[in-house]
Structures are given as C-alpha cells and as structure tokens.
Amino acid sequence: MSTEAILKALDAIEAKMNQQSEKAAEDVKTMGKVSEDTKAAINNIGIQQREFADRLSVLEQKGFIHCEGDRIDDSWGTQFTKSDAYIAFAGGNTQKARIEVKNTLTGSDATVAPDRKPGIVPGASTILNIESLFTSIPTSSNAIEFTKEASFTNNAAETAEGVLKPESALTFSLVNMPVSTVAHWIKISRQLAMDNSALAAYVNTRMRYGVNKKVDTQLVVGTGVAPALSGFMKSGNYTAHGYLSGALGSTLPKFVLIRKVIGDLKNSGYVPNAIVMNPVDWATMETELLTTAAGQVPFKYDEGGTPRLFGLPVVEAVGMTADTFAVGSFNEAATIHNREGVVVELSDSDDKNFQMNLITIRAERRLALTVEVPAAIRGGDLTPAAA
Known part of the structure; x- marks a missing residue:
C-alpha cells in the first residue's frame, strides 16, 4: 500500500x-x-x-518518507534525473548528456574502526658480517693475555763443515687485552611493556641490534684505548701494504692494488679469505668496471649475492673508513673472546622509575678482540700517495 x-x-x-x-x-x-x-x-x-x-x-x-517536513532530495540520482541535460537526452533532443553532480557528503564517521595493520614497520638494519670472519671462543676472565712473536731474524744459511753456524734471533712479547663492555639503555612505560608484547619484543630486538652494530664497527676501527676494543685496522694490528700509486699503473689502479696485496699475503704464507671495504668504495669500484672491456677483472656474485673479486668474497663493512681496505686471513690473524653475549635486562628501580611507572631496558655485551698475527692482514689506503 x-x-x-x-x-x-x-x-x-x-x-x-x-x-x-x-x-x-x-x-x-x-x-x-x-x-x-x-x-x-x-x-x-x-x-x-x-x-x-x-x-x-x-x-x-525504509526511507520512503521523511519526518522532517518537506526535505529536498538532493541525492546523486535525483540530481541526475532532474538535470536539464538528462531531460533533453530522454526527450531525444541530444545523443549524450553530461551532468555535474554536487557531492554534499562532509565530515567523517568517527565510529568506523581504523584498518590496523599487524606488526611494526622496522627501522634500517645494516648487515653485520665482520664478526663471522674471525674465530670466536668463550672466556671467563675480564682480560686476555697471550705471548706473541715480536721479531724473528732468520739467518739460516748454507754452511761448510767445521765452520761456525749463523745465529738467528727470535723475541717474544706479552700482550694483555682487557675485555670491553658495549652497552646502552632506554626507558619505556610499564604499561607498554605489559600491554603490547609485540612492541616490547621489538624494542628488545633493536637494543640487541644496537649493541652488535657497535661491536661490528669496533672490530674494524676500535682504538684499543680502554674501554674501546682494539680493531684490526688499529696501527700494529695489521701490515701496511706499502705500495705507492706509481706502481699500480693507470688502468683500474685500485683493482691492481688489491690483487698485488693478495699475492703478497700468499707469498708470506697466509691464504686470504676475504676483502673488507666500505660499501661506498666498493660501489665506486664496481661502477668503474662498467667503463672497461668485459673480462678484464675476474669479478662475479656468488649464489648468496655476495660479490667476489679475484676469487675472494668482498665484505662490505660500514665500520671500515672510506678509501681504506684490508685483505687477510682473518680467522688466522685474530680471535674474538666472548665473555658475555648480548644480555637484555629490565628494571623499575632505576632513578625515579618506580614513581613514574617506567622500566629501564639495558642491553650490553662483553668481549675482546686479540690480533695475534698482524702479518695475516694487509691493507691501508685504497688510493695510495704518489711516489
């Protein structure tokens, strides 16, 4: 009805x-x-x-009638059917109709729930790969002490019967390396830690990453001045390559330099297992290959996406100073001594945490790097000085 x-x-x-x-x-x-x-x-x-x-x-x-009096129907459909263009089209006076309808919808519905995406969008994470180059062993002490060869004068020679044999010289030195602590902390609310387990876990993960990222850099360029680690690029922990630019020629001199250093290491009795470079330097060198004839330098990527130069993996380390490099038998040259892995601890007793309902999260790690054989690592300036 x-x-x-x-x-x-x-x-x-x-x-x-x-x-x-x-x-x-x-x-x-x-x-x-x-x-x-x-x-x-x-x-x-x-x-x-x-x-x-x-x-x-x-x-x-159902909306068929209104209780607010004679309210004007301004829906899109009504605007369309009442427009002059549509009336002309329906009457056969034109073959097409163009109607501009006014969108009168304003505001937003606050009752509509947001489309919440799961998880947390992470921040940047650098690939940490320096530690994997070395032999790693545990320790229960706060310092590492070892005896290393300081010098060896080899005077071995052919001698005739009854003639005084030549004397060689061998000296040793005692090295003491303290265990370093790498740590940092952050505060979060107790409510966050209790109510959002995923976010709290993410904070813990980032704290661990922060410690290991610092360790990754310190293993390369740590000064050795307490409490810093003694990185393998610290003076005395590696052997300078000793080349000047004049010995490298004008065609791809950086590649020539690296190849010569690889040869020098092998000639000294060390089999290198990696080339360590700053990512920007490697990008520059790889780009240089685009301007040369293919096949001039034996370079490729392995199945895992790691670049290989002269048969050795190129380890891109953000901790390596720009325009420097190192080639080495790293597992033979140095050892990482782990006193304590990354430990994450929480406390509400720090400062005014209890009063303010906060929790302090502290992440720390204790370790030392001992470079026993500096001769097994060679490197220095990637762009050597002129003669």
Whole structure:
C-alpha cells in the first residue's frame, strides 16, 4: 500500500473514531454508561489505527518518507534525473548528456574502526658480517693475555763443515687485552611493556641490534684505548701494504692494488679469505668496471649475492673508513673472546622509575678482540700517495 493510501485510511479511521466518541457521550447521557456495541466499535477502530500507524512507521524507517517536513532530495540520482541535460537526452533532443553532480557528503564517521595493520614497520638494519670472519671462543676472565712473536731474524744459511753456524734471533712479547663492555639503555612505560608484547619484543630486538652494530664497527676501527676494543685496522694490528700509486699503473689502479696485496699475503704464507671495504668504495669500484672491456677483472656474485673479486668474497663493512681496505686471513690473524653475549635486562628501580611507572631496558655485551698475527692482514689506503 502506498503512503498516500495509508494516510487517507488513517483520516477515515480518525473520522470514525470521532463518530463513535460522540455516540459514547450520548450513551452516557441516556443510559449512564457506554453500551457494549459502542465499546466494541471503538476497540476495532483502535486496532485498525495501530495497524496503519505501524505500516507508516515501517515506510519511514525504509526511507520512503521523511519526518522532517518537506526535505529536498538532493541525492546523486535525483540530481541526475532532474538535470536539464538528462531531460533533453530522454526527450531525444541530444545523443549524450553530461551532468555535474554536487557531492554534499562532509565530515567523517568517527565510529568506523581504523584498518590496523599487524606488526611494526622496522627501522634500517645494516648487515653485520665482520664478526663471522674471525674465530670466536668463550672466556671467563675480564682480560686476555697471550705471548706473541715480536721479531724473528732468520739467518739460516748454507754452511761448510767445521765452520761456525749463523745465529738467528727470535723475541717474544706479552700482550694483555682487557675485555670491553658495549652497552646502552632506554626507558619505556610499564604499561607498554605489559600491554603490547609485540612492541616490547621489538624494542628488545633493536637494543640487541644496537649493541652488535657497535661491536661490528669496533672490530674494524676500535682504538684499543680502554674501554674501546682494539680493531684490526688499529696501527700494529695489521701490515701496511706499502705500495705507492706509481706502481699500480693507470688502468683500474685500485683493482691492481688489491690483487698485488693478495699475492703478497700468499707469498708470506697466509691464504686470504676475504676483502673488507666500505660499501661506498666498493660501489665506486664496481661502477668503474662498467667503463672497461668485459673480462678484464675476474669479478662475479656468488649464489648468496655476495660479490667476489679475484676469487675472494668482498665484505662490505660500514665500520671500515672510506678509501681504506684490508685483505687477510682473518680467522688466522685474530680471535674474538666472548665473555658475555648480548644480555637484555629490565628494571623499575632505576632513578625515579618506580614513581613514574617506567622500566629501564639495558642491553650490553662483553668481549675482546686479540690480533695475534698482524702479518695475516694487509691493507691501508685504497688510493695510495704518489711516489
């Protein structure tokens, strides 16, 4: 039934109700009470009235009618069908119609839940690969002490029978290397640690990464001045290559230098297992190969994506100073002594943590690097000085 029919029916029912009300008043005057017939008629009219009112309410809920008076229908569909362009198109006066409808929707629905993505977008993470070059062993002490060869004068020579044999010289030195501590801390709220386990775990992981990243750099360029580690590029922990630019020629001199150093190491009895360079330097050298004829330098990537030059893996270390390099038998040259791996501890007793409901997270590691054989590592300036 249409809205108009329901409204007309309600008007008719209201008229009948008025008639029965008047009849009930007459019954009271004449009989002192309302007759049973009049009561039944009024009840029936009330039932009909409620039925039509329910129908009208349903139509209102479905949006077929409005309760706010003569509200203008400004929907896109109404704007389209009432536009002059559409009327002309429908009347056959034009073959196409272009209508601009006004979007009257404003604001946003605050009740719509955001599309929360799982996990945490991580920060940058550098590949840490220096530590894997060395032999690593545990220690239970706070210092490492070892005896190393300081010098060897080899005077061995052919001698005739009955002639005094030549004397050689061999000296030793005692080296004491303290165990260093690499650490840092951060504060987070107790609520964060308790309510968001994924975020708290991420903080712990980043704290561990921060310690190991510093260790990765210190293994290369640590000064050895307490409490710093003694990195393999510290003076005395490696052998300078000793080449000047004039001995390298003008074609790819950096590649020539590295190849000569590899040869020098092998000639000294050490089999190199890696080339360590700053990533920017390696990118520059790799780009230089693009301007030369293919095949001039034996260079390729292995299956794991690691570049190999002259058969050796190129280890790109952000801790290596720019324009310097090292080639070495690193596992033979030095040893990492691990006193304590990365330990992450939490405390609410630090400073005013208890009062402020905070937790201090501390990550630290204890280790030492001892370079026993400096001759097994050769390097220095990647761009040597002129003669």
